[in-house]
Amino acid sequence: MKRPLYFVCGLIFTGLGIVGAFVPLMPTTVFLILAAGCFTHSSPKLEAWLLNHARFGPTLRAWRENGAIPRKAKAMACAGMAGGYGLFYALARPGLVLALGVGAAIAACAAFVVSRPSAAGPQ
Structure with missing residues (x-):
C-alpha cells in the first residue's frame, strides 16, 4: 500500500x-x-x-x-524568500504580530538554507 x-x-x-x-x-x-x-x-x-x-x-x-546547496541556489532561495515576504507584506498588510511571525518563519528557513554546505566536497 x-x-x-x-x-x-x-x-x-x-x-x-x-x-x-x-x-x-x-x-x-x-x-x-x-x-x-x-x-x-x-x-x-x-x-x-x-x-x-x-x-x-x-x-x-x-x-x-x-546536504549541500550550491551558492547560486542559496542566493536565489534567499532572494525568493525575501521577495515573497515583500509581496506578502505589501499585499496582505498584516498586523505587527503576523508580520513578525511570518518574518521569523522565513528567516528560520533562510538560516537553514545558508547553513548548508556550499560544495559537494569538504570546504
Missing part, C-alpha cells in the same frame, strides 16, 4: 518541481528532492532519471550525498 502512495507523491512533487522551474517564487529543487525520496521507495527507474537529469541531477546528488 505504501509503494503506490510514494509513487503518486513522487509524481506530484515532480510536477510541482517542473512548474517551479517556470514560475517565479515557486521552488523547484525542494520538490524534486522530495520526489527523489518518494521514488527511492517506489520507482528506482524514476529516481535514477531524476538523479541523472542533466539540469537537476547534480544539485539533487549534492543534496543527497552531503
